[in-house]
Amino acid sequence: MNETYHLHVNGTRYEVADAWLGESLLYVLRERLGLYAAKGACEQGECGSCSVLVDGELVCSCLVLAASAVDVPITTVEGLAEPGSPTDVQRAFVDAGAVQCGFCTPGLVMAAHALLERNPNPTETQIREELSGNLCRCTGYGRLVAAVQQVAVERGRRSS
Amino acid sequence: MTLTDLITRAGHGRIGDSAPRPDGMIKAQGTFAFSSDLPIAGAVWGATLRSPHPYARIVSIDTSRALAIPGVSAVLTADDVPGQPTYGLITADQPVFARDHVRYVGEPVAAVAADHPETCRRALDAIDVTYEVLTPLLDPEAAIAGTAEAIHPDGNILRHQVIRCGDVDATGDVVVEGTYEIGMQDQAFLGLEAAVAIPDDDGQGVELHIATQWLHEDRKQIAACLGLPPERVRLVLAGVGGAFGAREDISLQVHTCLLALRVGRPVRVCYSRAESFLGHVHRHPAKIWMRHHATRDGRIVNLEARFVFDGGAYASTSAAVLLNAITQAQGPYKCPNAYVEGWAVRTNHLPCGAMRGFGVVQACFAHESQMDKLAAACGLDPVEIRLRNAMETGDRLITGQVVESVAPVARCIRETAALPMPATPVGVAPDAPGRVDPLRLPGGAGLTADTGHVRRGVGYGAAIKNLMYSEGFDDYSTARCILADGVATLKFATAEVGQGFVTIAQQIARTVLGVEVVTLDTIDTQIGSAGSTSASRQTWMSGGAVDAACRAVRERLFEHVAERHGIDPLRLAIDGTDVVDTMGDLRIPVAEASAGVRFDETVEFHHRPTEALDENGQGNCHTAFAFVAHRAVVDVDPELGLVKVVQVATAQDVGRALNPLSVLGQIEGGIAQGLGLAVMEEIIQIDGRIRNASFTDYLLPTFLDMPDVVATLVEEPDPQAPLGAKGVGEPPCISVTPAIVAAIRDALRQHDGVGKPLERIPVRPSDIAL
Helix, strand or coil, X not given: CEEEEEEEEXXXXXXXXXXXXXXXXXXXXXXXXXXCCCCXXXXXXXXXXXXXXXXXXXXXXXXXXXXXCCCCEEECHHHCCCCXXXXXXXXXXXXXXXXXXXXXXXXXXXXXHHXXXXXXXXXXXXXXXXXXXXXXXXXXXXXXXXXXXXHHHHHHHHHC | CCHHHHCCCCCCCCCCCCCCCCCHHHHHCCCCCECCCCCCCCCEEEEEXXXXXXXXXXXXXXXXXXXXXXXXXXXXXXXXXXXXXXXCCCCCCEECCCCCEEXXXXXXXXXXXXXXXXXXXXXXXXXXXXXXXXCCCCXXXXXXXXXXXXXXXXXXXXXXXXXXXXXXXXXXXXXXXXXXXXXXXCCCCCCCCEEEEEECCCCCCEEEEECCCCHHHHHHXXXXXXXXXXXXXXXXXXXXXXXXXXXXXXXXXXXXXXXHHHHCCCEEEECCHHHHHHHCCECCCEXXXXXXXXXXXXXXXXXXXXEEEECCCCCCCHHHHHHHHHHCCCCCECCCXXXXXXXXXXXXCCCECCCCCCCHHHHHHHHHHHHHHHHHHHCCCHHHHHHXXXXXXXXXXXXXXXXXXXXXXXXXXXXXXXXXXXXXCCCECCCCCCCECHHHCCCHHHCCCCHHHCEEEEXXXXXXXXXXXXXXXXXXXXXXXXXXXXXXXXXXXXXXXCCCHHHHHHHHHHHHHCCCEEEECCCECCCCCCCCXXXXXXXXXXXXXXXXXXXXXXHHHXXXXXXXXXXXXXXXXXXXXXXXECCCCCEEEHHHHCCCCEEEEEEEECCCCCCCCCCCCCCCCCCEEEEEEEEEEEEEECCCCEEEEEEEEEEEECCCCCCHHXXXXXXXXXXXXXXXXXXXXXXXXXXXXXXXCCCCCCCCCCCCCCCEEEEEEECCCCCCCCCCCCCCXXXXXXXXXXXXXXXXXXXXXXXXXXXXXXXXXXXXXXXXXX
16 A cells, blocks of 8 residues: 655655555665665664654664654654764764774664763663663674763763 | 773874774764665665575476566576576585575575565565475484485585594593584674675676675676676675675675666665575584593693584585684694594585684684683693693694794783773672662563572683685785875775774875875775685785785885985885985975875785695694683573673784774674673574574674673784784684683582583573573
8 A cells, every 4th residue: 555645854854655654664764765874684673773763762763664653753863963063972983983884873873862862971881771772793882882971971071 | 901091092093093994984974885775776676585495396486476466577596597506605506596406494596676675575475486395404413424315416525624633542641521512603794685786788797786705706606607707797895784704605696686687777685684594604503522631730632522513505614614613623722632523514404604703613612611621620720721731832733733923822811810800799880889780680681680699700711713714725915005196095805894994904004105194995896806804814914915005105105205316215214294314304294205196006915825734634724823812700690590791801912903992892892792602692493494583582792791891902913914913803702702601600610519511502591590
């Protein structure tokens, strides 16, 4: 069954024309809207590579039907910052050595931003718990934890 | 001082600095294109039909219903392969599409092209294949015994190799023995297999954008199957979402190109996770028997061993994996006498081949378990037994090969043992002292463990790992360097799979040429081969090639400057970003010295030759070696069988750290994969059928599973290595696995005074609790 509907992604209203209603939000973001930052790696919400914000909630876009995400704001990594003007989290990921192959990186950037919004000063265990829905096969997570800690410290310093 | 303390700055991005990745920011911003992220106008989707049976005869294939579905543009079977019908890294024994028989669950039988992934799925469902189901060969011992019928025209034995060294009957006062089993591990890279093939307008050539470890080897195999000359098959490295050995073999390459050539349009193929488990080779499951003879004071006298590796349905690199395992069966220890027999056999299980550690992972679990048994039998502690036997430069392997590499084994073990132990007790996080956090206990969020029951164990492991390819293979690498107007441009075909060669290449060019800007050309087949990104070889081999190309350009630059200033070019050197006269006052910025000129040099770098083993397993088959030691601290709930790895300490022989931050990334990432093999990761096959082809059922270490890592580097530059640097990718994942298992054994011994042998990995809760 095909239909036309609209999605609000990164502040832009997109028409999704004549699309099969069975398509996931991840598929539509990537293949219909050309927003390839969210990645598919497990199709069942285990790896977090496809993490985006739907109405402010961090979700696995592979588990959300695109046609069910109408009328709410959707944010992907492309909507966080312009190329060349990275967020503090993106900068810290690069500086701390948290990026290797980079496939998990966009999802983890989304998850790390969401974590620091909820809890600006997380303990190491809280970082590990809150990000444990995102798998990384390259880094062993050590530099990722360091990157998040670095952002928390920098934000704390800026706000004090 | 630990490695984390050493990583202070990016510096000027020269050798030894923790320079940032050139692709780091575009990856963090999501604009880096992986092989799954390549939309192209007019492309259709491709998909693969796979065997549901471990072993069956194909009676008939009817594609007519599939072809009749609107949107379907092609259905291909074995009849549509114009060139060689099979491929393979060592032996071309694997069909592009099964013709007469299917030999494992997941073997490709047909491929379709259609306008939408969903149409592809329906088309696959509409292909009618009639199978005559046969009894699969699932027992490697039956393959060895010859009691099973050959399941492939090449037979069921992939390799049989014996090593005889010294007095094979030598005995010692102390004898320890064990049979060890290693489960099948998946590389589980996150970036699923994906590719785009674009046919040439004349239909006589194709361009493939692919995530792979070795562009030129892929091209060779693809061209043969397509029946095209290699120059009409152009490969471009698309973004690679991890590899770990799983991209060394052909998976979707030939299928994607065949579909594109058939439909005359670009074709995209993207595997699902379930398909990925079937679509690439895995780490060999293995059974290893070992018996060590030693003196009463713990010195190894003789090693007897038998290795059985289940290669699955096709050869892949089984022969080379087995070679690595048996030739390094002694571990990083002196061993004067040995009799080792190795078998790699064909079964109807999933094909196995390369995974990080490549055979040595399996051998190491066996020899390290044995070292702990030897320690116990001799009344020595695990550190002392390893130090007493530690290999040194100049010692011989059981193959007779002299270890010429720097071999700081004792130093690795000592420095590992000297690293700080965890500062906090069971369940307490270092940054939240005085409070037990259930998430830090074995079982974590399950909230089941009780601190009163938890025991903390400590275990050690040490490993040797060969670097580069072996047995006479000339795995050279090629690099081109252009210097013009102060900017260096590098071209190579080295697969960047996440390990960071692109960073190292820039660091080398900056150091050798004194330039600040180094641009990297497209990684593709428009230059000579770089060999594979495997065997911990690219920093040595492609680093050596980039270094040599940059040096060749530097010579030209010096000649140019010398001529203009009327001095001997041999007096010139690079100092920072200047060309300087070491015997005079001349100092010119490289940017100025190279203004208006263009130096362009291409160099092939070869390592020293190696040789095949003889019938007694003797010969200089390996190129070089790296060493490592690990210590694991593990909390165990013996009654519930739950494990929490608290800390892993490691000292690694790296020769010279070209980028300490990058080395730390390899160390922590390798430890995660070794931890996975120790306590959670295994592909389960029952009756030849995989039962856990998903990330829900195949468990990978998460943030919460990973321990603190305390690492230190043993830097003794290797004179054989072009930059003094050894490969660092594989050693981190090798001896950490036996160290973790040894720590679990230690915890269980404390619990009941007896403990458990735990001779099979991954260790499951039932192995501990029952």
